Amino acid sequence: MELFALSFTIFILALFVGVELINKVPPTLHTPLMSGTNAISGIVIVGAIISAGSTELSPNVAGVLGFIAVTLASINIVAGFLVTDRMLNMFKRKG
Amino acid sequence: MFALINLSYLAAAVCFILGIKGMTRPKTAVRGNQLAAIGMLIAVVAALLHQEIISYAAIIAGMLLGGAIGVWLAKRTATTEMPELVASLNGIGGGASVAVAASTWMHAVNATGAGSGGWTAAILASIVIGSVTLTGSVVAVLKLKGNIGDSRNNRLWHSVTLVTLIAAVAGAVLFATSSSTSPLALAALVGLCLLLGIGLVQPIGGADMPVVVALLNAYSGLAGAATGFVLGNQGLIITGSLVGASGLILTAIMCKAMNRSLPNVLFGGVLGGSDSTASQQDEGEFYDGKVKYATPDDLALLLDGARKVVMVPGYGLAVAQAQHAVKELANQLEGRGAKVSYAIHPVAGRMPGHMNVLLAEAEIPYDQLKDMDAINPELPQADVAIVLGANDVVNPAAAEDPNSPIFGMPILDVHKAKTVVVVKRSLSAGFAGIPNGLFIRDNSLMVKGDAKEVLQATTSAIKEL
Numbered sequence: 031m032e033l034f035a036l037s038f039t040i041f042i043l044a045l046f047v048g049v050e051l052i053n054k055v056p057p058t059l060h061t062p063l064m065s066g067t068n069a070i071s072g073i074v075i076v077g078a079i080i081s082a083g084s085t086e087l088s089p090n091v092a093g094v095l096g097f098i099a100v101t102l103a104s105i106n107i108v109a110g111f112l113v114t115d116r117m118l119n120m121f122k123r124k125g
Numbered sequence: 126m127f128a129l130i131n132l133s134y135l136a137a138a139v140c141f142i143l144g145i146k147g148m149t150r151p152k153t154a155v156r157g158n159q160l161a162a163i164g165m166l167i168a169v170v171a172a173l174l175h176q177e178i179i180s181y182a183a184i185i186a187g188m189l190l191g192g193a194i195g196v197w198l199a200k201r202t203a204t205t206e207m208p209e210l211v212a213s214l215n216g217i218g219g220g221a222s223v224a225v226a227a228s229t230w231m232h233a234v235n236a237t238g239a240g241s242g243g244w245t246a247a248i249l250a251s252i253v254i255g256s257v258t259l260t261g262s263v264v265a266v267l268k269l270k271g272n273i274g275d276s277r278n279n280r281l282w283h284s285v286t287l288v289t290l291i292a293a294v295a296g297a298v299l300f301a302t303s304s305s306t307s308p309l310a311l312a313a314l315v316g317l318c319l320l321l322g323i324g325l326v327q328p329i330g331g332a333d334m335p336v337v338v339a340l341l342n343a344y345s346g347l348a349g350a351a352t353g354f355v356l357g358n359q360g361l362i363i364t365g366s367l368v369g370a371s372g373l374i375l376t377a378i379m380c381k382a383m384n385r386s387l388p389n390v391l392f393g394g395v396l397g398g399s400d401s402t403a404s405q406q407d408e409g410e411f412y413d414g415k416v417k418y419a420t421p422d423d424l425a426l427l428l429d430g431a432r433k434v435v436m437v438p439g440y441g442l443a444v445a446q447a448q449h450a451v452k453e454l455a456n457q458l459e460g461r462g463a464k465v466s467y468a469i470h471p472v473a474g475r476m477p478g479h480m481n482v483l484l485a486e487a488e489i490p491y492d493q494l495k496d497m498d499a500i501n502p503e504l505p506q507a508d509v510a511i512v513l514g515a516n517d518v519v520n521p522a523a524a525e526d527p528n529s530p531i532f533g534m535p536i537l538d539v540h541k542a543k544t545v546v547v548v549k550r551s552l553s554a555g556f557a558g559i560p561n562g563l564f565i566r567d568n569s570l571m572v573k574g575d576a577k578e579v580l581q582a583t584t585s586a587i588k589e590l
Binding site: 033034036037038040041042044045047048049051052053054055056057058059060061062063064065066067068069070071072073074075076077078079080081082083084085090091092093095096097098099100101102103104105106107108109110111112113114115116117118119120121122 | 134137141142144145146148149150151152154155158159161162164165168169171172173175177178179180181183184186187188190191192194195196198199200202204207210211214215217218220221222224225227228229231232235241243244308338339342345346348349350352353354355356357358359360361362363364365366367368369370371372373374375378469471476477478479481482485486488491494496
């Protein structure tokens with residue numbers, strides 16, 4: 031329970047940091063911001079890797095779910111960062 | 126080793142925070158995004174070092190498959206389709222959270238039996254939020270693409286949603302209290318939540334999808350944070366709440382720009398609803414004989430003498446892919462000494478900032494893109510305002526007619542410019558389903574047609590002057 035309370039504290043504090051930070055992002059960059067946050071929400075890959083890797087070679091449901099999770103999270107990470115980079119470079123060219 | 130891995134997650138979270146900080150200015154944004162990508166790399170390497178991992182085959186296969194799909198998605202998506210891509214990625218993120226939570230739960234049940242109450246609650250949160258995000262996003266993408274229209278029977282959908290919601294809550298309580306270890310119970314709960322996601326988004330009108338996409342963005346982050354609670358991983362919690370905060374702020378901005386509350390968007394159903402046929406008949410009378418039509422040649426003559434021109438892009442510009450045509454016309458005008466700027470309403474396009482990306486693609490400098498508060502005081506001095514496929518966001522009724530359903534919505538005051546030129550395919554109503562008094566004003570002209578074709582015709586007419 032102590033770990034839970036600690037985690038919850040971190041969760042609330044991070045929400046405040048997030049609000050402060052995101053409020054400073056100009057409206058011009060809101061679309062890249064959304065695709066960029068899509069990419070970093072791919073951080074669940076950390077859990078996915080552990081799920082997919084901690085099963086023996088004989089496949090079971092948990093392992094298959096882990097594999098699916100790794101695949102989905104990788105899509106988010108790769109597509110998110112690449113497309114954000116593409117958009118941000120358009121803004122960089124001029125101005 | 127364990128401490129090192131956890132510190133790596135912290136380092137990753139710090140990279141994400143600094144990365145988003147970089148996004149507060151266009152100049153530093155590219156580096157910010159790269160920094161966030163480095164953070165992700167650190168987190169992935171740290172995860173691979175966990176001692177519980179005994180086989181890398183599934184991990185590598187999943188990464189290669191997902192990576193390939195990701196590259197393909199990022200390369201083939203046109204800037205006009207960004208809303209669909211972001212909505213899809215929201216759903217995929219939600220799906221990943223569900224899969225991680227379910228898989229972690231099965232591993233734990235097989236090994237030691239279910240964990241503590243807080244842990245079970247976190248698993249449930251991951252599954253509920255993740256599943257709702259997954260199917261909700263699928264519906265949102267289909268609505269953005271226009272594959273499914275707005276449903277006629279919203280009351281039915283609302284009751285389906287309510288029943289599903291009650292069933293899901295009951296199921297979740299049962300699941301938590303009985304410390305069930307049957308995977309079937311979990312699967313049934315996931316099924317219910319998937320249905321709930323459809324029921325929540327389906328009754329919301331296509332016009333409100335920008336709000337829904339922003340909200341689902343927040344959900345996908347919160348689902349990730351819940352997964353962090355499941356795994357006891359603080360780095361994941363920090364990252365998830367960052368994404369959640371980002372989505373919530375964007376949702377609030379969009380709601381404010383439409384002068385509507387979030388509950389009104391989510392549960393108010395489609396604006397206008399069944400009255401749409403009646404309002405269409407009124408429209409004929411509303412515009413009858415009062416709209417002054419012009420040709421691209423007239424527009425060219427008008428622009429030839431203009432000193433200050435304001436372009437007002439809307440969703441019609443994205444549909445016509447007219448961003449490069451706007452830039453060409455602007456180049457011509459600037460060559461003749463005119464000052465060109467772009468007025469961007471917060472809900473123009475289909476997602477926050479969508480117009481800015483389209484115009485940036487056409488290499489329009491971002492300091493010419495003005496948001497609503499910056500451009501409204503300048504509009505009365507503008508010689509010509511050209512409205513390109515925008516409608517409700519320039520409807521003066523929002524400012525002047527207290528009986529209008531959109532009264533109170535902040536708008537771009539284009540009607541105060543000396544001349545307003547509306548480039549539009551037809552007189553049909555915008556998302557709000559109401560006629561636009563701007564089109565029949567004394568100072569307004571309408572050029573009917575596709576935004577791209579009209580702009581190109583105007584540009585060549587100006588060149589010949």
